[in-house]
Amino acid sequence: MKIKNKINVWIIVAAVGLIVEGWALYVVGESPEHWRPAMIVKDEPDARALYETMVKTLRELESLSYTSNCSGPDDRSSTYQIQLKKPNTFRVEIVNNPSPKITTFVGDGEHLWIYWQGSRPFLRVDDKESHAQSRSEVYIKKATTPDRNSISGRIDLLGAIWHGLILDPSTFHGYVDPLESTIDGVRSRGPYYYRGEECEIIEVSYMEAQRTRYFWISKEDHLPRQIKQIDRLAENHVRVEEWSKIKRNAVIPQHKVTWSPPEGWRQWDMPGPDDVLLKNGQKAPDFDLPSADGGRIKLSDYRGKTVWLCMWECGCPGCRKVLPDLQTFYEENKDKDLIVLGFNCTDDKKLAQRFIRETGLTFPNILDSTDEAKKVMLRDYRNKTQTLPLHYIIDAQGNVMDAWCGYVEGHR
Amino acid sequence: MKAYELIKETFCRRGYIWIVHVVWLILYGCFWWLFLPRNGTEFGQFGRFLFIWGGFFLPLALTAGIFGDDISSGRICVLVTKPLWPGELYLCRLLGLSLQSTVHFILAGCVLVILHLIVRKGSIEHLGLWLLASWLLFNTVATLSMSLSIVVGRTFNSLLILVVVVTGYFLMGLLGMAMSQKESSGVLTAFIRYPWPPFELLSKLASGEYEKYSLTVGRFSIAKSIACVVHSLVLTVVYSIIGIILLRKRQFSRQRD
Amino acid sequence: MTISADETMIDNDKKQAAVVECRQLTKIYQKLLAGKDTAVCALRNISLSVGEGQIVGLIGPNGAGKSTLLNLIAGLIFPNEGSVAVCGHPARSIEAHRGLGYMPEHPVFLGRYTARAVLRYHGALSGMSKQAISHQTDTLTEKLDMGEYLDRPCTDFSQGMKQRLALAIAMINDPKLLLLDEPSNGLDPIGIIQLRNFLKELRAAGTTIVISSHRLGELEQLTSDYMFMYRGQVVSFADKPSGAHAGRLRIELVSDGKAIAEKLLPPSKVLSATDTKLEVAVGDPREVPDIVIELAKGGARMMDVTLERENIEDVFVRLCNEGT
Numbered sequence: 001m002k003i004k005n006k007i008n009v010w011i012i013v014a015a016v017g018l019i020v021e022g023w024a025l026y027v028v029g030e031s032p033e034h035w036r037p038a039m040i041v042k043d044e045p046d047a048r049a050l051y052e053t054m055v056k057t058l059r060e061l062e063s064l065s066y067t068s069n070c071s072g073p074d075d076r077s078s079t080y081q082i083q084l085k086k087p088n089t090f091r092v093e094i095v096n097n098p099s100p101k102i103t104t105f106v107g108d109g110e111h112l113w114i115y116w117q118g119s120r121p122f123l124r125v126d127d128k129e130s131h132a133q134s135r136s137e138v139y140i141k142k143a144t145t146p147d148r149n150s151i152s153g154r155i156d157l158l159g160a161i162w163h164g165l166i167l168d169p170s171t172f173h174g175y176v177d178p179l180e181s182t183i184d185g186v187r188s189r190g191p192y193y194y195r196g197e198e199c200e201i202i203e204v205s206y207m208e209a210q211r212t213r214y215f216w217i218s219k220e221d222h223l224p225r226q227i228k229q230i231d232r233l234a235e236n237h238v239r240v241e242e243w244s245k246i247k248r249n250a251v252i253p254q255h256k257v258t259w260s261p262p263e264g265w266r267q268w269d270m271p272g273p274d275d276v277l278l279k280n281g282q283k284a285p286d287f288d289l290p291s292a293d294g295g296r297i298k299l300s301d302y303r304g305k306t307v308w309l310c311m312w313e314c315g316c317p318g319c320r321k322v323l324p325d326l327q328t329f330y331e332e333n334k335d336k337d338l339i340v341l342g343f344n345c346t347d348d349k350k351l352a353q354r355f356i357r358e359t360g361l362t363f364p365n366i367l368d369s370t371d372e373a374k375k376v377m378l379r380d381y382r383n384k385t386q387t388l389p390l391h392y393i394i395d396a397q398g399n400v401m402d403a404w405c406g407y408v409e410g411h412r
Numbered sequence: 413m414k415a416y417e418l419i420k421e422t423f424c425r426r427g428y429i430w431i432v433h434v435v436w437l438i439l440y441g442c443f444w445w446l447f448l449p450r451n452g453t454e455f456g457q458f459g460r461f462l463f464i465w466g467g468f469f470l471p472l473a474l475t476a477g478i479f480g481d482d483i484s485s486g487r488i489c490v491l492v493t494k495p496l497w498p499g500e501l502y503l504c505r506l507l508g509l510s511l512q513s514t515v516h517f518i519l520a521g522c523v524l525v526i527l528h529l530i531v532r533k534g535s536i537e538h539l540g541l542w543l544l545a546s547w548l549l550f551n552t553v554a555t556l557s558m559s560l561s562i563v564v565g566r567t568f569n570s571l572l573i574l575v576v577v578v579t580g581y582f583l584m585g586l587l588g589m590a591m592s593q594k595e596s597s598g599v600l601t602a603f604i605r606y607p608w609p610p611f612e613l614l615s616k617l618a619s620g621e622y623e624k625y626s627l628t629v630g631r632f633s634i635a636k637s638i639a640c641v642v643h644s645l646v647l648t649v650v651y652s653i654i655g656i657i658l659l660r661k662r663q664f665s666r667q668r669d
Numbered sequence: 670m671t672i673s674a675d676e677t678m679i680d681n682d683k684k685q686a687a688v689v690e691c692r693q694l695t696k697i698y699q700k701l702l703a704g705k706d707t708a709v710c711a712l713r714n715i716s717l718s719v720g721e722g723q724i725v726g727l728i729g730p731n732g733a734g735k736s737t738l739l740n741l742i743a744g745l746i747f748p749n750e751g752s753v754a755v756c757g758h759p760a761r762s763i764e765a766h767r768g769l770g771y772m773p774e775h776p777v778f779l780g781r782y783t784a785r786a787v788l789r790y791h792g793a794l795s796g797m798s799k800q801a802i803s804h805q806t807d808t809l810t811e812k813l814d815m816g817e818y819l820d821r822p823c824t825d826f827s828q829g830m831k832q833r834l835a836l837a838i839a840m841i842n843d844p845k846l847l848l849l850d851e852p853s854n855g856l857d858p859i860g861i862i863q864l865r866n867f868l869k870e871l872r873a874a875g876t877t878i879v880i881s882s883h884r885l886g887e888l889e890q891l892t893s894d895y896m897f898m899y900r901g902q903v904v905s906f907a908d909k910p911s912g913a914h915a916g917r918l919r920i921e922l923v924s925d926g927k928a929i930a931e932k933l934l935p936p937s938k939v940l941s942a943t944d945t946k947l948e949v950a951v952g953d954p955r956e957v958p959d960i961v962i963e964l965a966k967g968g969a970r971m972m973d974v975t976l977e978r979e980n981i982e983d984v985f986v987r988l989c990n991e992g993t
Contacts, residue, residue, distance in 0.1 A: 021646045025606065027639035028613055073625040189630035192622065193454065201629055214629045230627055238625045417793040424781055485777040490838060493743050493771040494794040495763045663746040665736075 035232045035351045039209035043185035047202045050217055051186045057222040058171050062086050066246040070163035072239045078162045084172040088144070089257035092151060092169065096162050103161070105154065106259040107144055112154060113259045114140040124159030124384045125271040138268040139261050150175045157273070157385055166213065166227045166241045178317040182207045192216060194225045210314045210351055221248060231315060233346045234369030273387040273405040280401060284309075284394040285380035292344075292356055292367040302339055304396050311343040311377055311390040314355050318407030319389045323359055330363040337396070342366065345373035414496070415504045422478070422508030432473045433516055439465060440520050444527055448534040455535050456619045459542035463615055466517060467549030472574055474509055475557040477567035479659075484566050488664050498659040506555060506652060513550040517543045538618060545618040548644040552609045555648050559655030562662060577609075610647065613640050687754075688768075688846050688877040689719040689742055694751035696737050696901075711737040713901040715751075719879060721845070724872050726888040727881040728985060729898035735881040736774070738898070739848050742879065743771045756845055767796075770844035774851045776835030778823040784834050785819050788841055795842035802841070809837040812867055814860075828855030836864070840871075847871065847878045853887055865891055885982050897985070916978035918949040918957060923970040933967040934960075951976065 058064070064084045071077035081093040092105040101121065106113045119136040142154075150170035155161055168177055189201035199216040206212070209232065216226040224243055231237040261267070278284070284307075288298040299307070310326055312319035323342070330340040342365035344352050352367050366373065377383050383390050387405040395401045423429055440462060449455040482488040491501065521543050528536045553573070561569035584604045605612055617640045620631035632640065694715040699708035712734045719725050727735040740746045741753050744761035755765035778787050785806060792802035810816050813833045818826065826834065832855050839847055853861050861884075868878055868891060882888050888895070897904045922929070922945055930942040930949075940948040949960060957976055964971060 017646060017649070020642055024639040024642040024646065027636055028643055029602070029606070071624075190620070203629065228624075228629065236627055238627065240624055413793040413799060414796060417790045421779070421790065425779055427781060486773055486775060487777045487779075489740075489743070489745050489773050490771060490776070490791070490835075491794065492745060493766055493769055494791065495766040495796055495842075496794055497763060665740045665746050 035209065035348045037209075039205060039212065039232075041185035041187050041203055041205040041209070041212075044187040047188040048186040050188075050200060050202055050222075051204060051215065053222050054215065054217050054224060055171060059174060061172065062249050063252050064172055064246075064248055065250060065252060067244045068165060069242045069244070070165060070239060071242075072163055072237070076162040078164075080165060082169050083252050083256055084169055085252045085257055086173075088173050090151060090169065090173075091252075091256050092155070094155065094161055096160075103158070104259075105151065106257060107151070108258045110144060112140075112142045112144050113261075114142075114154075114158070115259070115261070115265075121160045123270070124386070125273075125276050130271075134266070134268045137262075137265045139265055140270050141267050150177075157387075158270075159385060163239050166229045166239065167224060179206050179211070182317060182320070184208060189214065194218075197225060199225055207315055207317075207320065208351075208354070210347075210355075221246070223248075232348050232351060233313075233315070234348055273383075273385040274403070276384045277382050277390075277403040277405070278392070278400045280399075280403075282400050284392060284398050284400050285376070286398075287366075287373075287376045287380070289366045289368045289373050289376070292342075292353055292365040297341070297364055297366050299341075299394075300398065302341070303398055305337045305339050306396055306401075307392075307394040308338070308340045309343060309381075309392040309394060310340065311345075311381070311383065311388060313344055313346045313388055314351055315347075316388045320359075322389050322407045323361060327359070327361050327363065339363070343373075343377065345369055345377050414500065415507070418501065418504030419508035419511060422474075422505050423512060425478075425481075429474060429512075432470070433512070433519075436465060436470055436516070437520055437523055441523050441527055444524055444534075445531075448531070449536075450534060455537050455539070455542075459538065459545075459618055460615060462520065462542050463546050463549065463618065466513075466520065467546040467614070468553055468577075468609075468611075470513070470516070471509070471550050471554035471557055472570040474512065475554050475561060476570040477561065478505060478558055478569075479561040480564060480566045480569055483562070483662075483664065486664075492664055499656040502558065502652065502656050502659055506551075506558060509554045509558075510551055513547055513554070517547050517550075541618040544641075545614040548641060548648075549609060549611065549614050551648045552644055552651065555651035555655065556609060559651050559658060562655060562658045581611075606643075607647075610640070610644050614644060617641070687718045688721050688723075688756055689717065689879065690754045690757075691715055691717040691738075691742070692752050694738070694741060694748045694753065696734075696741060696746065697749045711901050712741070712748075715901075715903055717896070717903070719877055721877055722872055722875045723894055724868065724878045724880065724892035726892050726895045727879065727898060728883075728885060728888065728895055732900070733898040734901040735898055736850060737901075739850055739879065739881055742846075743769065743848050767842075768845035770839035770842065770847045772835045772839040772847070772849045772852055774854065776831050776838075778826075778831070778834065780824040781822060783820050783822055784815060784826075784830075784837075787823060787834060788837060791838045792841045797842060805841055805843070806837075809840055812863075812870075813837055814863060829857060829860055832856055833860070836867075845875075845877060847876055849878065849880045849882075851882055852880060853882065853884055861887060885985055916951050916954070916976055918947075918951050918960060919973075919975045919977060920947040920949065920961075920964070920969075920971055921945060921973040922947065923972060926969070929964060929967055929969045933963055933969075954978075 061084075063086065064082075066082055068080040068082060069077055070080065077097045079095045079097060081091075083091045088107065088109045090105070090107045094103045094105070095101070102117055103121070104113075104115055104117075106115075115138075120134070120138060122131050150168045152165045152168040152170065156164050168175060171177065184205045184207075186202055186204045189203050192199050192201050194216045198219045200219060202215050202217060204213045204215070211232065212230045214226075214228040215224045217223070218225050223246060224241075226243070227241040229237075229239055229241075284299065286298065286300045288296060291297045299309075308326070308329070310322070312323060314320070326340050326342075330338075340363040342356075342361065342363060344365060344367050346369060347355075347367075349367060349369070352365075356365060377390070378386070381390070381392065383405075385405070389407055390405050391403065392400060393402040443461050444458055447458060449458050477484075479488070482491065492498075521539060524536055524539060528534055557569050557573055560572060564572055581604070584600065588600055588604070617632055617637055621628050622630075694712050694717075695710070696712040697708050697710050715734075715738065717738075727738060729735055737746070741748055742755060742760060744753070744755075744759075744765060747761070753760040756768045758764035779790075782790065788806045788809070789802050792805065797805070806819075810819055813836060815830070815833050815837065818830055823831070823834070832852065836849070836852060839849070853864055856864060865887065868880075871878060880888065880891070917940055920926075924944050926944045926947050927942045930939050930947055934949060938950050940950050942948070951957060951960070954976060957974075961971070961974055
């Protein structure tokens, strides 16, 4: 009996040890590579106040210039020389390190000018022919309208920069980041000396921790010194933006924020996101991909019905607005041979499923982050600019009826 | 009395042991003095020095040949014939080492605090956490070294660990870089991080996570800190169990006649 | 006496409880990952039972398996087959070790410790209290004449001092069984005498002692219970049927020694015969008068009769030769 008791004791001790170690491994092992509810930040008033002070400081300056270096773990980086001047002018010079080629953005208050010294790079919207025809001595001119395209938005649209800005410089001009309305909370991560400067780190999570930003805010001038963004997609994307050479309210010469094209230069109308999509009447490419509920969805199975194909992702504010509308539309038209089909090829599965559940989406959704699904979106459905949400209306014969990008209030 | 003698033995078995402690303390003081940390984040550099020297090199120095010498010389033959469970021998020696390290790190803390008070400059922020992390690492490395000492002769246990850790981490790092884009990199990371002495976890416990492309920022939460400590202690227990089993199963004989 | 070299035990005195009991022990040394052809069979099917209060000497040439047997009894190594029990408990158990004292051939101590500290250390490991250790230290110091160097560090010790200290360590917990491997190594003649007397005292007190030694003369003065080992097997000369004898009878005759031997004595008994000298093997000294009377009756004119007893060295050499 004694031996039996001893063995029993050891078994119990081993079991307890295993449970405790299992718990420990789960807690320490869960680096935030996989989305968890614990990543959603709860608001702390002091941290929120610090964040708002940062935004307010940015907005109250008369001028601001700084250098921003944006990088990621892929060893590539882009450097931005940014000059901002009230009321609404700016100059941004971008370099993909170590290339010397500079892409310049100048906003003079009326127009946005984009130009390059030497030949321009191959952009996302390009094809060989169009690039060859508009390679050098060209510029882009756009009206500066208070639309959804901010400085960062414009830069991202080009698709030629390795790492984009995290904090939109347009905040200086009063621009409100669409992500602002999706903030879960702001909390403090403690003090930190960044390159000898005393900073406070705050953590901001957006869209139920689909995205998290960390700001190293200087105690001296309330401006950031470093910003880190983590996008929780199927894989995590990290990028870092480091500020340096910050000058507040310094004089920025007027010629820096104005530009006129040299003689002989041609204006090039860069195709917009909608311009590169499939045209009406073209065959909508078929696909057969996994769905969010574990099954599979084949586009050709819906032949005979009109399909509203919507490509979306959790981290896209426009998508989050359009999807409830689509759900309503789907419910109203269920009996009318009209189907809404969602398509998500970027997000973390758990996060996307939670989002679908919480938003109450009942229309079928493709949820597949493999390269095959990405090819369908980028290549087959021509989403070269990776603008979301992307809509295709496909008729009963499988041909494209309409196609557009983005979300416009009241579009439905 | 048994435990007391075995614990005392860990300090008295070699003449150089007290010298090692003194030299290490002097090293901490010199390093701190030369590279005076001006603020909390800079203290991280010093903390790492304390962590590696106190948590890794110190146990290697103290456990060199702890069983290997006894086995090579044949002294173990007399020890093993005493009415002593092998686990007692192992655990009491481990306790002796652990107590030595506790005193060592307390003294180290005192030395640094005194230096800090004398100089009135610099920062000793989070010193306590670094000392705790170093102590935990010391225990884990010490048990690993002790267990290895049972099968590896003389003082080669320490040398083996030193060589394996240095080359192993170097190779794993290269492999990790090569595999960084692949799914299996997670398996490799787990292999480096969990079954071996928890260098990464403990240094993050003490310093927090501020690497440029890390997926979090800031110090560990209470739960994560406790989990880290628990994991380190469980690892120590696992290495000890392995050592005790080896000691039980090993045969001791210097002659064949 | 209860020494058995055969597979079955011969137990003449059933009242004596066996302190050591070995059953069909086999020990094979083989290096890890080496082939079976490199294996060395150090012990082959040994059975042994040693009772309380006995002193048993293990003798044999180098490589016979003496140390292996000692190590098996001490629990330092494990047998491939068979079992070993000490005081009724398996050899490597704590219970067995409570009554065991082991002295290795080449004792090693922690150099920085004094002899007193070493004794205290080992006494503590044996579970003794401080007072008991102190008392036992004093007793052993006196008996083994260690007073002069008790408080000196072991690094300063000569071989003889180390042997004494090793013996003291083995005796610290008053063991029931003492295993001594070459105990008189390095001892001066006085030390050897002291050791012998000490061991006799222990035997009288009921301690069982198993000694492995090459000093046959010393063993002979200590005990008459030997276990002769050769190539991993036990040959106990007391049981060997052929050639076993307690000595030889040397007889000097006037003449006709050869003829008389052929006529009166069995050939197996006659070791050598010439006309004037006869050598007769004698198993028991009580045979001598019968042999002399027989020869006298047969007409032998004997001038001198001398009984030469076979000593242990003679046995050792004889058995080694027989073994080869």
